[in-house]
Amino acid sequence: MAQKTLAGKNVEVTDEGYLHDFNEWNEDIAKEIAQEEGIELGDEHFQVLTFLREKYQEGANLTIRKVGKSGITDIKGFYNLFPGGPLKKASKIAGIPKPTSCV
């Protein structure tokens, strides 16, 4: 566990940069993590992030397929929004733990 300053706030993150407590998340923190990943967040990004946070709170196992069926975007769109590892990157930006699913 490491300390990190994100959007002027001191937060605890894992060694890979995932927020320790998802309640500490806010949109500015999301933007800053996204920037580190080389992604500029738009409306559609935030819709996906909200979807992931809601599903995480419900205790669902997060998968790319679920995002593809969310009605926000399809799987191709998801890859375009978060290139090079959509579920991992989106989870990190959404302030939720690293996904553990194999699909």
Next chain:
Amino acid sequence: MENQEKGKINKVSVICAKGNLEDVYAALVLANGAVMDGKEAKLFFTFFGLDAVIKKRMNKLQTATVGNPALRMPNGARMPKLLGMIPGVQKMVSNMMKKQMDELDVPPVDEFLDMITAGGGEVYACQLAVDMFKVGKDDLSEHVSGILTVGEFYEKAAGEGAQIIFT
């Protein structure tokens, strides 16, 4: 950091030569997992594995109930050998496995190939197997982007940090 020291995997090429449900899914999960991780992924279907990209067969794959000693009943007991031979049992067992996988968000084969290609993964069929089984181009799923010889496959599989996996 640790990854860089060990040498990173940047690309995986998965060869699937068997048409059992579990062999095909192993290949699909490995390729999809690579795509999900931002790695380049190529899938190469050959011999009986070709069924996974034949439109009429891809979603009807089965797991063997004969000659599969690891197969168990829902209560955990070994499946009696003779039971596996009864007509319809193999289909029933296979459908149960598909249902279990669907609950874990593991999709049917055609949808799985959708997911892999949507992420930039590429799917190929083997020239020799296509000729041998007399499969026409129209019989193959639209996910297949080419029919390759083994030499062409190796060309596609090349690269730094590239791995070839055989299931």
